[in-house]
Amino acid sequence: MNIALITYEDKGAYDSPTVESEDEKLLLFLKGKGLNIEMVIWNDKNINWENYELAILKSPWDYFDLYEEFKTWLNLLEEKNIRLLNPIDVVRWNADKHYLREIESAGLNITPSIFITKGEEINLNIFFEKFITDKLIVKPCISGGAKNTFKVTIDNVEEINQKLRLLIQKEDFIIQPFLPEILENGEWSFIFFNGVYSHTLVKKAKPGDFRVQPAHGGSVHLQNPDKGLIEIAAEYVKLFAKNCLYARVDGTFVNNKFLLMELELIEPFLFLNTSTQNYEHYYNALKAMI
Known part of the structure; x- marks a missing residue:
């Protein structure tokens, strides 16, 4: 079985002293177990996906920056009947933080969350009272690596309001109380x-x-x-x-x-x-x- 261990095109945006070692060590470890596996960049246009029976998501860390392209790639794997781990339907569900609503509806505890829809009028001041807190965390519903994530206080709320009024024109956001x-x-x-x-x-x-x-x-x-x-x-x-x-x-x-x-x-x-x-x-x- 040919296996693709999925990564991303590293442009230095997500550098960390712990990052490279995990991917490379895992690849070598799995090869040492006899698996026919290689690292593959998920959006590499030169890849013939029909060469692989299985793809394992490891570090596609830019998927939220290229979300429409990522969704197209998932559709491609589905069309070609290439199995993905984790499963494609789970990945689609988990990519958008609205999934937290479903988890809460199942009776499991989540951090209190309010979702703001793309294009909606926004004033973060009201959420201090809603959550009975003096600090908020605001982040996109499709994001990772703390991208466009803000810690909001009374001191910087107007500054973040201005930033968010621009960002909310492009995507949904989630607002949560900051948990000390x-x-x-x-x-x-x-x-x-x-x-x-x-x-x-x-x-x-x-x-x-x-x-x-x-x-x-x-x-x-x-x-x-x-x-x-x-x-x-x-x-x-x-x-x-x-x-x-x-x-x-x-x-x-x-x-x-x-x-x-x-x-x-x-x-x-x-x-x-x-x-x-x-x-x-x-x-x-x-x-x-x-």
Whole structure:
């Protein structure tokens, strides 16, 4: 079986000291297991996709910048009957943060969220009262890597209002209360392969920042959660990440209650380098699925 490990054309926009090693090490590891696999850029016009029976999304980190092109690519794989992991229908669903509404409707906890539709009149001042908070987080519904993500306070709200009034003409946004627990305790990530729990870590922002991504100076701390916490994260996977090679459940704890921030099913960094066993977990899941 010919397998494409999907990446993106690296133009330096998402550089991080942790990035290259995961993709390259995973590729070498899977080749060492005897798999016929190679790295492929998802929108490379020179690729003959009929050469592949299976494609695995690994790091298509620019998909939200090229979303219409990405949707066309998904349609192409579907037309050519090329299996994608994670599945195409799941990827389409997970690309737009409106999916959080469906998760909440299923009875699972999410960070409180209000969605603003493209072209809508916007005044962020009213949301301080709606959420009973003095800080907000605003980001596009189709985004990643903290792109066009703003931390809003009374001091900068008019500045962000002006920026957002331009951005909202192009796409939908989501508004959430800023959770101080992110700064105090970090953002938790529970990682599963084929529905089976693998490992957990906490991401913390650097002093003076709120973004936990390594590309923005965030740090990573391996965790050993108890069974109860793993079971909470597993509920999101059981309901919304069926037949997925990988799933990353991101959230934080507020008053000892887990609130989902994102269910990452397209291009999450998997922090495989935190243990050699993680690569085995990934391979075993992949082997079971193919």
